[in-house]
Amino acid sequence: MLGTPYTIQEIAEATLARDLFQGLPERQSLRYIAYDTRRISHGRETVFVALRTANRDGHDFIPEAMARGVRSFIVDRPLAIPEIQYALVDDTLEALQIWALQHRQRFEYPVIGITGSNGKTTVKEWLATLLEADFQLVKSPMSYNSQLGVALSLLQMRPGADLALIEAGVSRQGEMAVLEEMIRPTLGIFTHLGPAHAEGFASEAEKLHEKAGLFARAGAVLARSAQAEVLAELKDLGIPLHTVGEHPGDQLQVRTLRTDPDSWYAEVQEPDRRWPFSFPARSRADRTNVLLAILAARHLGLSPEVIQSRLPLLYPVEMRSELITDNPEITLINDSYNCDPDSVRNALNLLRHTKVQARRIAILTDIPHQGVQQVEVQQQLLDEARAIADEVITVGPVFAGMNDGADRSFETTEALLAAIRYEDFVDSTVLLKGARAFALERVLPRLQRKLNATHFAVNLRQLGENFRLLKAQLPPQTRTMGMVKALAYGSGTWEIAAELAQTGVDYLAVAFASEAIELREAGIELPIMVMNPDPSSLEALIQYDIEPEVSNLDLLRQYLRAIRLTDRTRYRIHLKIETGMGRLGFRYEALPELVAFIRQHPDLEIVSVLTHLAAADDPAEDAFSATQVQRFEAAYAYLQAELGLFAWRHVLNTAGILRFPAWAFEMVRMGIGLYGLAPVDTGLDLQEIGSLRSLITQIQTHPAGSGIGYGRAQVTTRKSRIATLPIGYADGIPRSVGEGKAHFLLRGQRVPTFGRICMDMLMLDVTDVPEAQAGDEVVLFGWQGETFLSVAELAEAAGTIPYEILVRISPRVRRVYVRD
Numbered sequence: 163m164l165g166t167p168y169t170i171q172e173i174a175e176a177t178l179a180r181d182l183f184q185g186l187p188e189r190q191s192l193r194y195i196a197y198d199t200r201r202i203s204h205g206r207e208t209v210f211v212a213l214r215t216a217n218r219d220g221h222d223f224i225p226e227a228m229a230r231g232v233r234s235f236i237v238d239r240p241l242a243i244p245e246i247q248y249a250l251v252d253d254t255l256e257a258l259q260i261w262a263l264q265h266r267q268r269f270e271y272p273v274i275g276i277t278g279s280n281g282k283t284t285v286k287e288w289l290a291t292l293l294e295a296d297f298q299l300v301k302s303p304m305s306y307n308s309q310l311g312v313a314l315s316l317l318q319m320r321p322g323a324d325l326a327l328i329e330a331g332v333s334r335q336g337e338m339a340v341l342e343e344m345i346r347p348t349l350g351i352f353t354h355l356g357p358a359h360a361e362g363f364a365s366e367a368e369k370l371h372e373k374a375g376l377f378a379r380a381g382a383v384l385a386r387s388a389q390a391e392v393l394a395e396l397k398d399l400g401i402p403l404h405t406v407g408e409h410p411g412d413q414l415q416v417r418t419l420r421t422d423p424d425s426w427y428a429e430v431q432e433p434d435r436r437w438p439f440s441f442p443a444r445s446r447a448d449r450t451n452v453l454l455a456i457l458a459a460r461h462l463g464l465s466p467e468v469i470q471s472r473l474p475l476l477y478p479v480e481m482r483s484e485l486i487t488d489n490p491e492i493t494l495i496n497d498s499y500n501c502d503p504d505s506v507r508n509a510l511n512l513l514r515h516t517k518v519q520a521r522r523i524a525i526l527t528d529i530p531h532q533g534v535q536q537v538e539v540q541q542q543l544l545d546e547a548r549a550i551a552d553e554v555i556t557v558g559p560v561f562a563g564m565n566d567g568a569d570r571s572f573e574t575t576e577a578l579l580a581a582i583r584y585e586d587f588v589d590s591t592v593l594l595k596g597a598r599a600f601a602l603e604r605v606l607p608r609l610q611r612k613l614n615a616t617h618f619a620v621n622l623r624q625l626g627e628n629f630r631l632l633k634a635q636l637p638p639q640t641r642t643m644g645m646v647k648a649l650a651y652g653s654g655t656w657e658i659a660a661e662l663a664q665t666g667v668d669y670l671a672v673a674f675a676s677e678a679i680e681l682r683e684a685g686i687e688l689p690i691m692v693m694n695p696d697p698s699s700l701e702a703l704i705q706y707d708i709e710p711e712v713s714n715l716d717l718l719r720q721y722l723r724a725i726r727l728t729d730r731t732r733y734r735i736h737l738k739i740e741t742g743m744g745r746l747g748f749r750y751e752a753l754p755e756l757v758a759f760i761r762q763h764p765d766l767e768i769v770s771v772l773t774h775l776a777a778a779d780d781p782a783e784d785a786f787s788a789t790q791v792q793r794f795e796a797a798y799a800y801l802q803a804e805l806g807l808f809a810w811r812h813v814l815n816t817a818g819i820l821r822f823p824a825w826a827f828e829m830v831r832m833g834i835g836l837y838g839l840a841p842v843d844t845g846l847d848l849q850e851i852g853s854l855r856s857l858i859t860q861i862q863t864h865p866a867g868s869g870i871g872y873g874r875a876q877v878t879t880r881k882s883r884i885a886t887l888p889i890g891y892a893d894g895i896p897r898s899v900g901e902g903k904a905h906f907l908l909r910g911q912r913v914p915t916f917g918r919i920c921m922d923m924l925m926l927d928v929t930d931v932p933e934a935q936a937g938d939e940v941v942l943f944g945w946q947g948e949t950f951l952s953v954a955e956l957a958e959a960a961g962t963i964p965y966e967i968l969v970r971i972s973p974r975v976r977r978v979y980v981r982d
Contacts, residue, residue: 163503163539165265165300165320167191170234170247173209176264177236177257179249186247192234195317197310199223200664201511203546205231212237213254213310216634218666220254255310262313263344269319273326274458275347277338277376279356279369280948281451282307282329288455288476289351290327291598292469293462294530300326303504304981305623307331312341318504325462330376333847334362338375349461350377351454352385355392356948370395377401384457386450387412406457414457421933430456430466437466441473446910447947452476475598485516485622485657485979492584492609493519493591501529501597506543513593514550515660515685520589524551525578525605526568527596528558536560544568551593557600575600582608615857616889616975619944620653623981624851625836626665631846632835633666635819640826641810642666643691645833646681647673652894652968653837653852654977656684662836663688671831675699675708682706691736691770694746700724704733709769713738713746715756722763732765737801737809739773741793742786747773750797757804770810770829771798779817779841787818791825817841839954839964850953852968853944854975856889858908858936861928870925871917876901882916882929887940890922894970895942896960900924904959907941908934910949943967 169189174182194208197220202208210227212220212235221237228246235241235248236257251257266273274289276282283305290301300323302315307329315328330341355370363369374395377383383396387407396403406414415431419438426443429436439456443449452473459469486494495516497509506526513522524547529540540560544567547554556568557578564571572578575596587609596602633642644667645651650658659670659681671691672678678690679702695703695710697720703710704724712718712735725733737756740747748756760766773794777783794813801807811827816835818825820842834841838850861883864870868878878884885908891897900919905912908931916927928934939946943953957964 163318164193164195165318165323166268167193168209170209170249173234173236173261174249176261177249177251178260179236179251179257181240181250182248183241183250184247185243185245186233190234190247195314196227196232199226199230201507202227202230202232203507204542206233208232209234209236211235211254211258213258214238216638218638255313258313259309259340259344262316266316266319266344266346269321269323269326271324271326272348273328273345274349274351275328275330275342275345275376275380276351276353277307277330277332277373278351278353279373281353281447281454282331284447284451285351285353285454285458286327286329288452289458291475292455292459292464292472293325294598295472296464296468297325297462298323301502302327302329303502304508305329305331309337309340312344316344332362332372335364335368335372338372342376342378345376347376347380349458350380350383351458352377352383352392352396353454354386354450354948355389367391374399382461384454384461386454388450404457404461406453414453414460416453422935432460435466437470439466439470439473441476446949450947475601477598477603485512486606486610486976487654487657487979488976489610491519491588494606494609495591495593495595496603496606497593497595498600498602498606501527501595503529503539503543506595507546509593509595510543510547510550513591515664516591519591521552521591522550522593523553523555523587523590524593524595525555525557525602526561526593527556527575527600527602528560530597530599537564540564541566552590557596557602575602575604579604579608584608614888614974614976615859616887616893617855617978618652618971618975619853619855619978619980620657621849621851621853621981622657622661622979624838624849625658625661628836628838628848628851629662629665629667629832631848632816632819632832635823635846636826636830637823639828641668641829643669643671643812643829643831644836645671645831647671647677647693648969649973651834651837651965652971654979656681656686657977657979658836659686659688660684667832669829675702678703678708679706682708689734689769695721701727704728704730709734709736711736711738711772713740713748715748715752715759718756718759722766732767734767734769736770736772737768739771739794739797741773741790741797743774743776743790745774748797750793750800753797753800753804757801760805768801768805768807768809770812771801771807772812772831773797775813775815775818778815778821787822820844820846834965837968850944852953854942854953854971855944856887856940856942858885858926858928858934858938858940859888859923860936861885861934871900872920873918876917880929882927883932883934884916885913885926885928885934885936885940887924887926888922889942889975890920890924892921893972893975894967895919895924896956896962896967896970898961899956899959902927904956905951906943907946907949907951908938910947912951913940 192209194204196202196208197211197213210232233246237248238254300319306315328345332338382402384404387405387409405412417429419427425440427440429438441452484496554568556571562571562573594602644662646659669689673694678692690708693711700721701724738747740749775787810829812829814830816833838848840848864878864882866880897919900915902914904915913926916925943951953964957967
């Protein structure tokens with residue numbers, strides 16, 4: 163939502179447009195901005211920006227935007243469409259950035275710019291929570307910190323606010339100068355320098371210098387004192403530097419008093435006072451981020467007493483968007499941390515596309531910081547929610563006071579908790595979307611089954627980032643097929659499929675018919691190819707409009723017999739060519755018989771022709787890979803000559819995309835790369851999307867010489883603290899990684915397995931982490947704060963490949979889906 167309304171004439175002036183076309187009979191007040199047609203909800207009041215990327219041209223989506231009611235556009239080429247209006251610019255992204263700068267300069271209140279390798283969003287959200295009772299805030303939605311995201315964030319600045327919190331992220335040299343020119347922060351926060359985005363810079367020093375450029379004209383900058391190289395760079399800016407850390411010279415000097423599984427107790431020493439605080443920190447990163455939020459809050463005038471009273475309100479930022487699917491009766495979308503108009507619309511859009519249960523229910527709270535427009539803004543969002551959800555429940559006095567209200571409305575969360583019953587939500591997908599002050603997450607236990615402490619967290623946003631990175635390696639017109647077989651490599655089939663559909667994948671592929679049917683029943687509408695269709699499943703494929711991969715003539719004959727029993731007049735198939743993998747497919751010598759059969763059945767539609775490279779990841783086999791492609795091209799040329807065939811061709815998997823983009827043809831198959839694992843090292847910044855986590859159940863101290871676990875397979879050699887976790891080989895942990903062969907993360911430190919891996923438990927030697935306690939989180943692979951442990955390391959310890967580790971994660975391990 164724009165911070166102030168604009169007309170197309172004002173937008174043309176603000177963007178320095180070279181022309182303005184006005185085809186509407188009256189001046190239209192524009193209050194919304196969109197670049198993605200799937201998120202348009204107020205068409206007539208929306209200006210659509212036709213952005214160009216490496217893979218898509220926003221101008222191609224103008225007809226869809228018009229179908230959603232949009233009549234106002236920012237474009238870089240003339241449009242021969244009557245009854246619209248548009249500003250014609252040279253570059254739509256650059257024009258948007260110019261507009262954002264002009265808009266930002268209309269306001270004189272402070273702007274805090276936040277950058278760093280990690281923690282930007284967490285620090286921003288936690289600082290906002292500390293400040294929101296005392297300031298009218300504008301802040302970047304979610305993790306909007308890119309060249310596009312910063313511009314959209316700044317355009318939300320509005321009259322009546324008195325502070326803006328804006329994130330800035332860069333991935334290559336030269337980007338920060340553009341962001342600094344737009345943001346022009348009056349105060350800066352540098353969170354942390356880490357390995358993220360290293361591929362875009364020649365060195366860590368170059369990356370640090372680029373990030374620090376955000377503060378070139380700031381009045382002061384806040385940072386931790388723990389990273390000396392960061393402090394040196396910031397001091398070179400010649401502006402006041404305020405630090406937090408454990409050093410005597412810090413403005414806030416912090417000393418840990420004690421820790422327990424739920425809280426961190428510390429003491430702050432300032433030049434003129436000393437004060438204690440406690441915080442529910444789960445990791446070292448939590449402590450780092452909260453200290454920066456406290457430092458900024460103190461800098462802005464909050465007292466220690468006020469800060470301490472609000473620290474319990476800070477929750478992990480991942481709470482903002484969790485998709486919880488472990489309960490077959492109720493699917494939950496937990497977005498109970500952050501609440502502004504755009505994030506509400508994003509959450510409602512997620513609810514729209516998450517069709518698992520029979521009904522959709524939205525639970526929404528009042529939205530803070532909307533000033534005089536509060537009632538109007540909330541009424542608009544309530545109307546949008548009604549168009550999506552079967553039932554809308556609201557919490558808060560503003561919603562409760564509306565005449566045109568929700569299905570059920572409550573003044574407080576306590577009143578909601580007193581009224582709701584589990585039975586009212588059975589067979590429903592439920593969205594919890596609320597401002598932090600309402601603590602809406604308290605509703606979760608009412609709607610969940612008793613949960614296992616072990617869970618597999620899947621980052622859907624990173625899935626999209628991996629898709630875009632892989633797509634950028636290909637010619638723009640190349641279509642993509644997303645591989646979601648084997649529970650989407652362990653990540654959860656329909657949840658991944660739904661996200662890929664939103665991201666822009668063209669096709670999905672699964673191994674078996676049952677997987678495809680599950681996707682159809684969950685509401686997935688994308689075309690789906692089944693790679694290994696069983697003859698007994700062919701009727702079901704037809705019923706659910708699923709397309710088989712055909713690798714032999716017998717299967718094709720059986721498929722046609724099944725088709726004859728229906729009223730279908732055309733049917734789509736994919737032909738598999740055997741070129742050297744040695745598994746499935748038509749050999750070249752079998753093609754004449756295939757051609758003769760197809761000629762007898764002109765109603766067959768061959769959508770694609772494919773083969774599989776046997777060793778795309780192995781440079782030693784490049785000659786064989788080239789031979790496979792030559793065989794494939796010869797087979798396709800024969801089919802084309804004999805049948806006049808024009809079908810999509812695809813041979814590349816993830817390894818092939820990374821090593822042989824010239825063989826992309828019309829389509830590629832994206833598999834393990836989507837999930838963040840690169841079979842070859844190309845320097846592409848793919849990030850693993852999954853993190854397997856559990857909690858310590860108990861810690862026992864044993865003297866030297868104590869045998870631990872079945873068979874007393876490992877004996878302590880010193881006085882040892884042995885921790886037990888509720889996860890074992892029945893959950894997917896290889897039994898072979900016991901007895902110290904694997905290490906996991908505890909409080910950011912690597913700790914070894916001890917004894918044998920049991921069916922439902924495993925043990926760790928935590929002697930070298932003396933502060934470890936029952937209830938502490940252990941990461942078996944993934945991120946824990948600033949420390950990362952790859953699934954590849956666990957696979958190496960087990961003598962297998964990462965694919966096998968991922969697909970062996972048991973269904974009893976609940977999947978939690980986050981977007982940040």
